[in-house]
């Protein structure tokens with residue numbers, strides 16, 4: 040990892056790890072059932088016919104009455120080794136974001152629009168160490184699009200620097216700054232050419248595997264599959280209880296659930 044001294048502001052040790060077969064089939068089927076009852080019933084979009092909204096938050100599911108408590112979806116984490124791993128990585132008690140946890144349903148037949156490349160830092164702020172517990176509900180990486188990930192955190196350095204140049208002294212993003220922090224695959228490829236090794240790859244994951252990565256690593260929807268299959272996934276965002284308190288203190292109205 041090479042990060043210039045300036046770009047080290049707020050930096051924490053990067054996280055990227057894989058937990059193969061971490062989730063039992065019964066649980067995956069339950070999560071699939073929730074998507075069957077909600078996202079997969081969405082209307083064909085108007086306008087140019089592309090499917091921009093193929094994600095739904097846990098808070099939205101609660102508003103729809105599909106669940107009463109976030110625990111019904113997120114409580115499962117508590118029964119797995121993943122909860123302890125999150126506590127270990129974040130150094131203490133942790134909470135799960137209710138409004139920053141998404142179910143996704145990528146449907147090529149509906150022309151779902153791939154997520155552009157970005158750092159997840161914009162979700163909670165650059166100064167809040169955050170884990171994305173990424174749960175594919177389909178086999179991904181070969182026939183269905185998974186995520187394409189930067190091999191190094193803080194890469195490309197000019198884009199990480201842009202994040203730091205955008206945030207205020209608390210590491211928070213001003214309103215309206217999000218669009219400038221989204222990048223195309225082609226933009227990233229321009230940085231790849233300078234590297235000897237390919238700087239990005241798309242992990243092959245099975246239904247039941249889990250990938251955990253943090254807010255400092257560039258990623259986006261995998262684009263290099265011709266004629267892709269549908270893909271479902273859940274992205275669960277976890278921060279420390281201590282940072283939750285801090286966010287409250289600076290007036291960020293976010294909802295969390297203890298893990």
Ligand SMILES: O=C(O)CCC(=O)C(=O)O
Pocket residue numbers: 143153154159171173185186258259260261272274
């Ligand atoms: O599901 C995708 O393709 C994008 C997801 C993403 O950006 C994330 O989980 O942070």
Ligand SMILES: [Fe+2]
Pocket residue numbers: 157158159258
């Ligand atoms: Fe993301």
